[in-house]
Amino acid sequence: MKAATVAHLDFPHAAQAIRIHRWRRVKGRPATRETAYGITSLTFEQAGAALLATFARQHWHIEDRQHYVRDVTFGEDASTSRTGRAPAALAIFRGAVITAIRAAGYRYIPEGRLDHVTATAALNLHGFP
Incomplete structure (x- = not known):
């Protein structure tokens, strides 16, 4: 994960931009590398890269435990x-x-x-x- 302080984006309160490289595995297929981007209004002092990575993992935890179950099951x-x-x-x-x-x-x-x-x-x- 990389995070950078940003200014003058088309998002009025954006303070940081985030790039996450991760490996994605779908059952029965080879692993693929995926890049996800995000923005946040939290400054670097409020949330460094480690905390933003934690937030990203927590988001996927919700996706996996709720949305995937509702969509697939x-x-x-x-x-x-x-x-x-x-x-x-x-x-x-x-x-x-x-x-x-x-x-x-x-x-x-x-x-x-x-x-x-x-x-x-x-x-x-x-x-x-």
């Missing part, structure tokens, strides 16, 4: 529900299921879903007798 991006409050309500239900499965001790969400396919098992997962 639940097919959220393929959902045809697009009107009214239905998409938000479905996202809340998916989040509740993910949280309940993790709270039950499952590391992998698909495994937890397979163990709770009946109505009784699903209700027990959420604490209903």
Whole structure:
């Protein structure tokens, strides 16, 4: 990772620009090198390169634990529900299921879903007798 102090960008509060080189592995494919760029309003005194690297890792932790699970396991991006409050309500239900499965001790969400396919098992997962 490299961070540089910047001025006069088209982003009014930008204080630093960041370049991250990382290796990306997709299952069944060879590893590829990827470059990501970012900007932040934090000055070097507020956040040096090490802290910015920590922030970047934490962002991918969220991406991996929430967004990937919703997109791949639940097919959220393929959902045809697009009107009214239905998409938000479905996202809340998916989040509740993910949280309940993790709270039950499952590391992998698909495994937890397979163990709770009946109505009784699903209700027990959420604490209903």
